[in-house]
Amino acid sequence: MIRYDALDALPVRAALPALIDALESDGTAVLVAPPGTGKTTLVPLVLAGLVGGGPARRVVVAEPRRIAARAAARRMAWLLGEKPGESVGFTVRGERAVGRHTRVEVVTTGVLLQRLQRDQELPGVDAVVLDECHERHLDADTAAAFLWDVRQTLRPELRLVAASATTDAEGWARLLGGAPVVEAAGVSHPVEVVWAPPPRPLRPPHGMRVDPALPAHVASVVRRALAERAGDVLCFLPGVGEIARVAGQLGELGDVEVLQVHGRAPAAVQDAVLAGGRRRRVVLATSVAESSLTVPGVRVVVDSGLAREPRVDHARGLSGLTTVRASRAAGRQRAGRAGREAPGAVYRCWTEAEDGRLPAFPAPEIKLADLTAFALQAACWGDPDASGLALLDPPPGGAMAAARSALAAVGAVDSVGRATEVGVRLARLGVHPRLGRALLDTAGEGAEVVALLSEEVPRDYGDDLGGALRRARRGGDAYAGRWAAEVRRLRAVSTEFSHPPAQVNAEPPSARRADDTAASTPGSTDAAASSSAATPGRAGAGSGAGSGAGEDRVVGLVAALAFPERVAKFDGGSYLMASGTRAELAGGSALRGAAWIVVAVADRPTGNGHARVRLGAAVAEDVARAAARSLLSERDEVRWADGDVVARRVERLGAVELAVRPLRDADPALVRGALLRGLRQEGLELLRWSPEARVLRQRLAFLRARLGDPWPDVSDDALHARVDEWLEPELGRARRRADLARIDAGQALARLLPWASGEAGRLDELAPERIAVPSGSRIRIDYEDPEQPVLAVKLQEMFGLDTTPAVAGVPLLVHLLSPAGRPAAVTADLASFWKDGYKGVRAELRGRYPKHPWPEDPAAAEPTRHTNARLRR
Known part of the structure; x- marks a missing residue:
């Protein structure tokens, strides 16, 4: 039975006529509706004709997170008096509840991208709602660009709605070809702001680290809020670790129930949080509760003021989440949760003066994150540099260059950036291309390790990837349950994609005819050839998984295949990665004593130039060589070091020296270059300067300063620049420092005198x-x-x-x-x-x-x- 009383109470209902008119006339619309108005639940039901009497349509709703997708589907099903999987269903990674009669399907943006890559026309879908656009997640931005491309070229009848609580409405409207903007008024209750800064200043967050005093302070503010206010308390924290620490600080609160909601929480816990309860509750949540979810009963918000955003350090080849100060826009979203149902209060754990210095909005993920997966999506779409995609913010050039380099290294793109057959398979695996490459190269045997690396591993699992794998196998926590489900999915998809796909998208929809009914076009011969040449292949698997080696060997192999530039050798008290970055182990690490490791996850502590290993695996040297063989090189190195010419033949794995032997007959050109570097570093005093030579140089400097040309400039920089003119052939015959000391600088310097003009003869006259x-x-x-x-x-x-x-x-x-x-x-x-x-x-x-x-x-x-x-x- 449809719950009309609940549907009628949703404020977005007043905006529905304008939204329907916009879609009828333009086919696109931007819906701006505050949290709690029903934009996520009522709008899809109306568009699908499940309520309101409209024509029957199939609607796909894209949410940025799995927890939000499941919650939205369950809420809509409840409003219809049904269970998920009937008229309303959902699909997230590892879980699907969709039936034959489903007309509204809620998916994550990642699932939507997969469907678009498989079949750009989205057959059977009449409308797509992109929810929570204001969060600017990279997958959501990408899906919007792809959908606009499809609508412009293949499916002009496809209806698109960009829905958001607060967003750059005009920007999205321009992006969707001048789409109408429809605004829905929300029911807002006053929210009192209480400034609750810590008693002493906290150290700024760095990487994933926050000041240890923060959880204790937040817990004290939660207790204060419970004592001063009525209703449930929703507390925002940056991550799962901080949630656990605050929960530990709170301890037992009598008749108050403490719940934790985040992407890793078990489904039963998530459902309990969203269903409400009879006891008073404290809900500790990440930013997932800012706008995607409605937590009933909340009258008080406690805001730590922190959030987690993706960052990539291209110089060190490291990427991951980092803790940042939440923006003022996020602060408003969080505070608004306290005024959904009645007047409320927000306790902000910072000063009012600090608030004015916070960033106005969160930075778009496309400007911050590792763009490897995005670049692969764009390449598979047929637009390798993403220049033809309708994006609110273009991808940064440096980040795209790094992404294309990473894709080329795993054979996902060819020399001009087009997706190879391997690249298409990697895009369809639903994991980062690096992990997908490892999964394919081990023929699915690495599924357990890839599943571990697909999601942040709990800190208490340790920093040893092999130990973390054994811990996950034992089960007993929510992470282990999700890990097991992901392992099953990866094994299935690795079998499905163990052979090249039958078809590869060679062109974006904009390059095809709108009436072309083919979903994709065959990959070119060039792309296939490039894939064969650039793909690491199965040799790496043969070094571990394929040869029946031990479990830890397989773990190290998979990590090394995914991160070949992060294989590292112990060298001088730390590990030197093939990328050239140094890494250190934390105290008490299970990896201590390993001669070689591969760094899967790392960060950089404050004030430390080296990375710190958060998750890694010990590997044998032969596994490191096999996995990172594209970085293997052997070349002659002749350089100036320790005050003389050093000539060696060096075998390297990237920046890591594997073997060195003296080079007897070094290339004279390399020797000459080393000598020149020595002269540059240590100065021209390496030559033999007699008193007469020094005087000659001073006389020439005087004439240059007094008369200019044709008298030569004999400064150090000028002499280095003209070394070919005055120091040959003596330099060409030199092989080491001692040979430089025998070169008569005065005799060599005389070559720069203006002999051709005859002015050289006037040297003794003029100076x-x-x-x-x-x-x-x-x-x-x-x-x-x-x-x-x-x-x-x-x-x-x-x-x-x-x-x-x-x-x-x-x-x-x-x-x-x-x-x-x-x-x-x-x-x-x-x-x-x-x-x-x-x-x-x-x-x-x-x-x-x-x-x-x-x-x-x-x-x-x-x-x-x-x-x-x-x-x-």
Whole structure:
């Protein structure tokens, strides 16, 4: 019996005429309806003609999460007075309740993508509702783009509704070709905001880690809310671990029941949370309860202010979830849960001042996540770079490049990015392409390990993948139950896809005729050939699973096949991955002592440059070699290290050295390159610089600064840039550091003089090494400062000269020395010095050096380099 009283109470009913008119006229619509209005339950029933008397249609509703899909189907079935699987059913990974007469089917967006890839036309489906679009999950964005492509080219009659609690309605409307926006008013009750920050500031979250003080504080706020308010309490926490810790902190609460709702919770627990209860309840939930689910009885929300989002570190080749501050939009969604049925309150575990600094909206997943699976979906759709897809945000170029590289490594795409037959099989397995590759390569024997790696493993399972597998087999918890169901599914699909599919989508729907009834076109010969060339094949399986090796060997093999660049060798106290990233084991790890491991899951602790292994497996070196053989290389390496040329023949697995032996006859070009790197790192002082060579370089630097071309630039950078012109052939004959030390830098430097123009012959004229002074001595000029060279000469040798000596038109800076060779005066104007400065110098020094001449008129005196006694003789 249809529950008309419950249906009539749903506020979205008032918006149904406008929604139906929009679909009749445009075929598309954007429905904006607050949580609790019935957009997820009443709208599909009306579109399917199950209530309201409309024509019978088949409607597919796509939800971002399994728990939401099951809950929505159960709620709609209850409204019709039926059980799931009759008029309303659902399909999620590992569970299906659909019958012959089902007209509304609720699926996850992942299931919808699989169906679209199998048959782009969605035969028999009249309308699709994409629910909770505002969450911007990558699968949902992708499904919307594919559906719009299908509607534009193959199924113009297919009706599309983008439904959301709060969203960029105008953006979605533009994306769907100018779709009408229909807004439904919700029944909102006032929600009082209570700021409940911790007594001391908490450390910011990093990776999956949150300050250990957070669970205790949240638990204390929950107790406060129970004491101050009536009704059930809904508490938002970032993840399953934090939920468990807060539950432990709460302990026994008398007549209050503590429930946990998240994607891993058993179905019975999820159903109990959504059904309500007679006892007062505290529901600890992740963000899954923000908008997808209605939890009855809630009058109070306690918000930790944290959420989990996907992140990928392309530099380290690591991806996973990370803890972030929830956006203000998420905060509003969470608070709204307290005002669904009556006035309520939200206790926010942060300060009001902090609230204004929070991000306005959560970042779209396409901007943050690992895009490997998305890139494969796009390639199978026939649009490898996703440039033709209707997406609210384009995928970042760097993330797409990394994704295509990963797909090429597992043979999923060819050289131009098109999906190979292997790629199509991988897309249909329903797991990440890396895991799918491992599943296929082990012919299904790796299904248990792939199932473990498909979902976050509970922390208490440890960091050893083999130990986690044995723990899951023992069962006894919700994770183990889901794992067992996923193992059965993977074994079934691995058998189904053990051979190439009969057909491969070679073109997107936009490249096909709208009246073409074929669901796909055969894969090209090129794609098949590329698949054969790029696929790792079954050799890796033969190294473990196929050869009857032990269980742990199979575990390591599967992980290594999925993450070949993360096989790692113990080296210098940590593990060096083939990718070049270093990883460390946590204290007490079961993997300690292993010479080789493969890192399946890792994060990076605050302030640590190395990754930390969260889940991995020990592997034998031969398994690592087999799984990551595309990274194997053997090449000659000649480099500058430890102050000399090191020549080796190195076998590597990516960045990991496997074997090294000395190289006797290294390629001269490689040796020359190593020597040049040494000169760059340690400087040109590696050459032999005689005093004459240094002076020549200084003279050339002076002429360059004074006259410019054709005099050469002899700075370090310039000499490195022109090494071919001045250091050959000596450099070509050198093999090690000692050979560099024998190269006469001055002789080599002379090659840069402007011989061709004839200017080289003027070097001694323009920048003489020595200059004659009035006494007849030839004094060396110091060109160390190219702006003003220095002439250091005894004062008495300059008597009679009132014009300052110059080179290339630049007056020398004359250092007039005392008889003891110490500077007595410095001048660039001798005439001025003789007139004004000399008297002071004479008065100071004549008594100290009486044997030397100190005439009253130095400008007219005879220059000398001798004492008075020598002069008298």
